[in-house]
Amino acid sequence: MAGGGELGGGGRQKRGKHSKRKTKKRVGFRIDMTPLVDITFLLLTFFMFVTTLTTPQIMDMAVPPETEDVEVAESKLFTIRVRGDGKIFYNQAKDAPQPIILKDLRNQSIKSNLDLKNELITVLKIDDNVNYETVVNILDELNLAEIKITQALQAEKLNRERKFTIAPLTDIDKEEIIGL
């Protein structure tokens, strides 16, 4: 009795004989949804496992254009040097390099930058043998420091102009931090 057209005709014929059927209405009929739910859950779990919500993110980087070297005052330099074994050293102006751990680098950068406002130039010098992971960690710390510096400068109605560069680690640099 699945055919829609036939059902109508058949019903009319039977009306006279079985008048009781007329009152029977199909209200609140139920479909067994279990197979539907089964298959939907299966697909749902499949797509949940397949999908990757963590898309890679990007970190901005800039290299100075190929021009002649610019003379800068040494007193405004904040140098961070990374030795081949991953140890970090920092010094400001002509001070002797001091070892620093990664965790303290953020606070040191904030402190040094706020002393000289926008004048300070951060120079990062990295040994060729350092792992890329260490480099990104340092860049990340410096980027995080930037948030605090910008906030502090905005309180003084100043715009932050970041001066940052990555420079090659020369032999002179290496000698300065070799014994530390």
Added chain:
Amino acid sequence: MPKVKMKRTGFVIDMTPLVDITFLLLTFFMFTAKFKSDADNEQKFQIKRPKSAADTSKLPEKDVAVIKIALDSTKVADTAYYYSVSNPELWNLVKEDPSLSEWLTPARKELSKSQIKTIKVDELEALVKATRTQSKAFNAMKKSKAEQASLKFAVDADRRVRFKWIADVMEVMRRSRQTQFNFVTDKEQ
């Protein structure tokens, strides 16, 4: 015992709200699911990206030239550059660039459909320069401004590679006058 336990035989739960929410989730995950592209299938390596603090800038899916620096899974010491451009049309133009014809032989092109593997820095530099010139020409062909897009450069390196590889790429960027580029990282959990 006065109370006679009534047996609840054949009771029915209305599953409609359950089905509603399940379908909603299903469609959401179906639309967000991204499957591996041909380029991902072709490569033998997997890049373990360095982790950085959560940022809002995501790696764009198109108009980006990616320099991957990866360790081949078969040999740990075997590090190489893998160069690719996300737009297929532009990528084909780059590969046909006359400046590359010296070393990018048809045999090598056949080997590297989606990305070019190289260990030579000057080959990488030629690729970056060719991409920049082709990108400009490609944009000039487009009629409307809306269709034009500036190509971004991204360095997607494994966290275990030596900084020397990165420093070389930065030098390449500097010489190609591409002073802005990006490092690809993963979000710190």
